[in-house]
Structure formats: structure tokens, C-alpha cells
Amino acid sequence: MIHIFIDLFHVLIATVWDVLPIVVILFGFQRLAFRTPMPNRKKVVSGFLLVLLGLAFFLEGLEAALFPLGKLMAQQLTDPVFIAGDEVGRALEWWDYQWVYLFAFAIGFATTIAEPSLLAVAIKANQVSAGSIGIWGLRIAVAIGVAIGIALGVFRIITGTPLYWYIITGYVFVVVQTMFAPRMIIALAYDSGGVTTSTVTVPLVAALGLGLASTVPGRNPLLDGFGLIAFASLFPIMSVLAYAQLSEWSTRRRK
Amino acid sequence: MISPKAILNSLLDSLRDLLPIILVIGFFQIAVLQQPIPNFGEIALGVVFVVIGLTLFVQGLNMGLFPIGETMAYSFASKGSLIWLLSFAFALGFGTTVAEPALIAVAKEAAKIAADGGMIEANEPSMASYAQGLRLTVAVSVGFAIVIGVLRIIKGWPIQNLIVVGYTGVVIMTFFAPREIIGIAYDSGGVTTSTITVPLVTALGVGLASSIKGRNPMVDGFGLIAFASLTPMIFVMAYGMVV
Numbered sequence: 001m002i003h004i005f006i007d008l009f010h011v012l013i014a015t016v017w018d019v020l021p022i023v024v025i026l027f028g029f030q031r032l033a034f035r036t037p038m039p040n041r042k043k044v045v046s047g048f049l050l051v052l053l054g055l056a057f058f059l060e061g062l063e064a065a066l067f068p069l070g071k072l073m074a075q076q077l078t079d080p081v082f083i084a085g086d087e088v089g090r091a092l093e094w095w096d097y098q099w100v101y102l103f104a105f106a107i108g109f110a111t112t113i114a115e116p117s118l119l120a121v122a123i124k125a126n127q128v129s130a131g132s133i134g135i136w137g138l139r140i141a142v143a144i145g146v147a148i149g150i151a152l153g154v155f156r157i158i159t160g161t162p163l164y165w166y167i168i169t170g171y172v173f174v175v176v177q178t179m180f181a182p183r184m185i186i187a188l189a190y191d192s193g194g195v196t197t198s199t200v201t202v203p204l205v206a207a208l209g210l211g212l213a214s215t216v217p218g219r220n221p222l223l224d225g226f227g228l229i230a231f232a233s234l235f236p237i238m239s240v241l242a243y244a245q246l247s248e249w250s251t252r253r254r255k
Numbered sequence: 256m257i258s259p260k261a262i263l264n265s266l267l268d269s270l271r272d273l274l275p276i277i278l279v280i281g282f283f284q285i286a287v288l289q290q291p292i293p294n295f296g297e298i299a300l301g302v303v304f305v306v307i308g309l310t311l312f313v314q315g316l317n318m319g320l321f322p323i324g325e326t327m328a329y330s331f332a333s334k335g336s337l338i339w340l341l342s343f344a345f346a347l348g349f350g351t352t353v354a355e356p357a358l359i360a361v362a363k364e365a366a367k368i369a370a371d372g373g374m375i376e377a378n379e380p381s382m383a384s385y386a387q388g389l390r391l392t393v394a395v396s397v398g399f400a401i402v403i404g405v406l407r408i409i410k411g412w413p414i415q416n417l418i419v420v421g422y423t424g425v426v427i428m429t430f431f432a433p434r435e436i437i438g439i440a441y442d443s444g445g446v447t448t449s450t451i452t453v454p455l456v457t458a459l460g461v462g463l464a465s466s467i468k469g470r471n472p473m474v475d476g477f478g479l480i481a482f483a484s485l486t487p488m489i490f491v492m493a494y495g496m497v498v
Contacts (some may be wrong), residue, residue, distance in 0.1 A: 008304070013340045014356075019451055021350040026323060026455075029346070033339045034330050040322065047319015050311045055450060058308025065301020066276055069293075073283055082288075089256075099287055103279075110275035114305075116312050117453035119272070123313075123478075124321070124457050128472045163438055164429045171422045178415045187414045190481030194455050197445035202357060225370065226438030231446035233484055249349060 003062050003227035011063070012056035019052060058116065061198060070107065077103050078211040092216075095222045099104040101151050104208060108150035108232065111201040118195050125188055133188070135245065142192045145239030146232045150205060153231035157212045160219060163227040170234045177241040185244035193233040193238050201232060262310070269309035273302065275420065312394035316454050324458025332466035337409075344405040345457065348483060357446040358393055362386040365439045372435040375498070388496055396490035397447050400477060400482035401456065408463045411470060414478045421485040428492040436495030443491045444484040 030038050038044060041113060074083055083096050099187045112118060178186055199206075205228045213225040284290055293297065331340040352358060366386040366475075370377040375385050407417060429437060456479045464476035 003299060004297065004300060004304075011432060018354055018449070020358065021354055022347075022451060022455070024325065025343075025350045025448070027340075027348045027485070029327070029343045030330075033334065033336070033343070037488065038323070039326055044319045044323050047315045047317070047322070049319075050315030051319055051451065052312030052315075053453075054308045054313075054315055056308065057304045057313060061301045061304025061306075061308055061385060061460075063297040063301075064304065066280060066305070069280055069284065069298070070276075073280065073288065076288055077283070102487055103283055104266065104289075106279040110279045113275050114272050114309070117450045118448075119309075119313065120316055120454040121457055121477075124454070124461060125385075125473075125477070127452065128476060163441060167441060168426050168429070171426065175415075175419055178418075184471070187474060187478035188413075190418055191457070191477045191479070194445065194448045194480040194484035198357070198448065198450050198453075202446065223435060223438060225366075226442050228442075231443035233445040249268075 004060065007062040007063065008056060011060045012052070015052050015056050015059070019048070023048065042052065053197070055116075055199075062200065062203075066253050067203055072205045073075040073103070074204065074211045075206040078208070078215045080215055094155065097154070098157055099110040099214070100154055100158075100208075104154040105147045107204055107208070108201070109143045109147035111204055112137055112146040112196050112236075114200050115196060115198060116190070116200075117198050118142055121188075121191060121195050131186070133185075137247075138188075138192070138240065141240050142196055145192075145236030146182035146196050146201065148239070149231035149235030150208075150228055150234075152235070153228040154208065154212060156231075157209060157219060157224050160216075160217055163230065166236060167230055170238070174234070174237050174241070177238060178246070180245060180247050181241045182244050187242065189240035189244070190194065193237040196236050197229050197232050202229060207234060265310045265313060266306060267304045269313070270310060273305055277279040277302065301452065312450075315344065318452040318462055320451065322457045324455045325462035328459050328462025329466050337498055340400050340405060344459075345398040347452075348401035349394045349396075351449060351455075352370060352397040352447050352451040352483075353394035355447065355449050357449070358443070359386075361446055362389040362393075365389055365436070368435050368439065369495075369498075374433060374435065374495075375477070384389070384496065388498065389491065392490050392494045393447060393487045396486040397483045399490075400486040403478055403486075404460065404462055404479040407477050407482075408460060408470060409467060411475060414475075414481070418481065418485065419459070420488070421482075422495060424489045424494075425485070428489055428496075432442040432492035432495050436481060436492060440488050440491035440495065443487040447484055448486050452483075456480060 033051045078098050083092055118139060125133045126135045209228040210221055210225045213219045213221040284292055326349035363386050366382040367373045369385055370382050375381045460479040463473045464470040464472040
């Protein structure tokens with residue numbers, strides 16, 4: 001178990017390296033553009049240190065606990081022997097993969113709820129909207145979008161249909177929804193597409209995509225393993241727009 | 256200072272954020288795959304780490320990342336120099352993306368695909384330079400995205416017009432880009448926005464929108480991340496067509 005603490009130290013060093021360019025840019029521009037020291041420097045610096053330390057703990061914890069099991073699970077669930085059950089050797093159809101769809105949906109939802117950058121955006125949106133956008137409401141709306149997106153993305157890999165059909169149809173849908181959505185939610189909805197896929201979601205979802213693309217006959221892991229992230233960034237836009245439309249509609253009805 | 260009760264509460268919040276993953280993995284391991292949970296002690300320690308990490312992150316967010324993003328936005332707005340603001344926007348987008356570990360991983364993967372598909376020679380140097388070029392392309396595209404996004408906030412352009420233009424760009428490019436690059440291009444939009452970039456960029460946008468007269472932080476302040484996930488798709492497909 002001691003190795004977890006050693007790994008934690010390594011992750012911390014790596015995180016410091018990732019953050020370094022950002023710190024240089026922030027402090028560099030502060031010096032060059034404003035020629036004044038950063039206001040509240042002590043507080044800001046300790047905030048940065050907390051973020052660094054927090055991310056290191058977070059990433060190492062995921063790496064030690066959840067990722068190995070989750071990745072192994074993605075492999076086992078997509079294994080043809082598991083899917084075919086008692087009738088090993090028969091040709092598999094897309095409906096034989098029920099557990100994979102359920103796993104895709106559940107893991108998409110669960111990892112999104114734990115995603116720190118979504119939490120950050122939700123906290124900010126809650127502050128800016130003076131409470132009218134709930135932190136949990138937004139997170140759940142986004143998580144449902146990711147869950148549907150990943151499940152559909154898995155269906156695409158299993159059936160081997162082209163990625164761009166889904167993405168272009170999705171775009172058309174988003175554009176139509178935008179015309180009817182309340183104006184204040186639009187920018188936030190578009191943002192929530194980008195924030196859903198980072199530290200927690202990407203590794204597990206990538207393992208799922210790779211597992212499927214290498215076991216489903218006729219799929220090339222290099223070509224078909226990609227695309228799940230794209231689903232996970234497109235569908236939350238729809239679900240957040242839908243969430244705003246539904247809540248507007250229900251307030252109007254109550255009046 | 257922070258009271259012990261507040262710390263306990265925020266630890267509990269983090270535990271609640273994590274609960275769905277624990278339940279999903281537990282359910283599939285025990286009920287579906289019907290296997291025991293291996294290394295229980297190690298997993299428990301990992302979960303404790305994740306909870307501590309998330310708690311510290313949220314504390315640091317409110318102390319460091321949000322205030323600094325907003326302070327910079329106010330300072331730029333009161334200084335009134337567009338050149339400085341736009342060069343900051345570009346530097347922030349480029350600088351936070353070029354070293355992003357997820358992007359480095361995707362670029363490597365993409366080089367493998369390009370070599371497999373015969374688009375480049377299948378040797379170490381040409382793959383490395385392909386991956387390097389792709390990384391720079393994505394980083395430039397994110398820098399460009401933040402610049403456009405900041406301009407939008409200043410001018411008050413409606414976000415949906417720009418997004419529709421961007422989507423149209425993606426659709427048109429899809430028909431011309433090599434088939435092998437499309438999946439990576441679509442995914443690259445998602446991997447560019449890291450956990451540290453998102454709060455900074457969000458605070459910057461909201462700060463700008465609240466310090467410029469006539470802008471609404473809710474309508475105009477968000478949207479920078481949206482651009483940062485859209486432009487890489489277009490730029491990566493263009494890269495696939497040119498290289």
C-alpha cells in the first residue's frame with residue numbers, strides 16, 4: 001500500500017508541471033500588462049496550492065481505486081464469451097449487448113457527477129444566476145446527456161455505422177433546440193458540452209470504446225475506438241437545453 | 256479560517272459526488288460479473304484520496320482560480336487595451352492546451368492511425384513530428400477560440416450565430432477530411448479543456464461580461480469553453496487534409 005503514497009508524490013510533480021505554463025502566463029501578464037503585483041497574492045497562491053494538492057490526491061485516488069477496476073470491467077463486459085453466455089460461438093447481434101449499454105449509460109452518468117470541471121462551472125453558474133440555476137440540477141442534466149451519449153456511442157461502435165451521421169444529426173437537433181430555448185441558458189448549455197469530458201470520464205470511456213472496438217468483429221480499434229468523447233460532448237448540450245425548456249414550460253404552466 | 260464543521264460538510268459533499276461511481280462499479284462487479292472486489296483495502300484508500308482531493312480542489316477553486324480569473328478580467332476591462340486582452344486570451348488558450356496530457360496521448364494515437372492508413376511513413380521520426388504538429392495545431396486552435404470568444408463578449412455577438420457557423424464548418428470539413436482523422440478530430444474537441452483551464456476561463460468570461468456595460472454575465476459570460484471545444488475539430492480536420 002506504500003506505493004500509493006509514492007505514486008501520489010509523482011502525480012503531484014506531474015501536476016505541478018502541467019500547471020506551470022498557466023502560472024507563468026497569469027503572473028507574466030499581470031507584471032507586463034498591469035505592472036502591479038497580483039492583488040491578494042497570498043490567498044491566490046494558497047488557492048493554487050490547494051488546487052494542485054487536490055488534483056494530485058484526486059488523480060492518484062482514481063488511479064489506485066476506480067480506474068483499474070473500471071477498465072477491467074469494460075474489458076470483461078465486452079468479451080464475446082461473457083456476452084454470448086451459454087451459447088458460445090454464435091454470431092452476436094446488437095441487442096446481445098444489453099449489459100454493455102447499461103454499463104455505458106451508468107458509467108457515463110456516474111463519472112460526470114464526479115467531474116471536477118463540471119462542478120466548477122455549476123458553482124459559477126449558480127453564483128451568476130443568483131441561484132436560479134441549481135448546482136445539482138445542472139449536473140444531473142449534463143450527466144443524463146453524457147449517459148445517453150455514451151450509450152448511443154456504444155451502439156454505434158457495435159453496429160459499425162458512421163460517426164458523422166450521428167454527430168451531424170445531433171448538430172441539427174441542437175440548432176433547432178437553440179431557436180426555442182430560453183436565451184440565458186444557451187451559452188451555458190454549449191459550455192457544458194466541453195466540460196464533461198476530462199479527468200474522470202475520458203479514461204473509463206476510452207477503455208470501453210477500445211474494448212468494444214477490439215472485440216466486435218469487423219471493427220478496427222484504431223478507427224472505431226474513437227468517437228465516444230464526441231458523443232459525450234454533444235449530448236449534454238441537448239439535455240441542458242431540454243432541461244431549461246422543461247423548467248420554463250413548467251413555470252409557465254403553474255402561472 | 257474554515258471551521259471543522261465546514262470541512263466535514265465539504266468532505267461529505269465530495270463523498271456524495273463519488274457515490275454514483277462506487278455504486279455502478281460495485282453493482283457490475285458483484286451482480287453482473289459476479290466477482291469479488293479485489294484489493295479492498297487499496298480501493299478504500301483510493302476512495303479516501305479522491306474525496307480529500309475533490310474537497311481541496313473546491314476550496315482552492317474559490318480561493319485561487321475563480322478570483323484570479325475575475326481579477327484579471329476586471330484589470331483588462333479597466334485598462335481598456337484590446338491588444339493586451341486578446342494576447343492574454345491567446346496565451347491562455349495556447350499555453351493551457353499545448354502541455355495537456357490528454358492531448359499528448361490523443362496526438363500519439365492519431366500518429367499511429369495516420370501511419371497505419373499510409374498517410375505518413377510508419378517510422379518513429381515521422382510519427383513524432385506528425386504528433387507534434389497535431390498538438391501545436393490543437394493548441395493554436397484553442398488560443399484562437401478564446402480570442403474569438405473574448406471578442407464575442409466585448410462586442411455582444413449572440414453565441415448561437417457563431418456556433419452555427421462553426422458547426423457548418425465542421426460538417427463541410429467532414430466531407431473533405433480523410434476518413435481516418437474524423438474520429439480523432441471529433442474527440443479532440445472534448446479533450447482540450449482541462450480541470451484547471453475550465454474554472455480560469457469561465458471566471459475570465461464571467462468577469463469580462465460583468466465589467467463591460469450592457470453585457471449580462473449569464474448570457475454573455477459563458478461560452479468560451481464551447482468555442483474551445485469547437486475549433487479543434489475544424490483545425491484537426493484541416494491538419495489531416497494538409498499533412
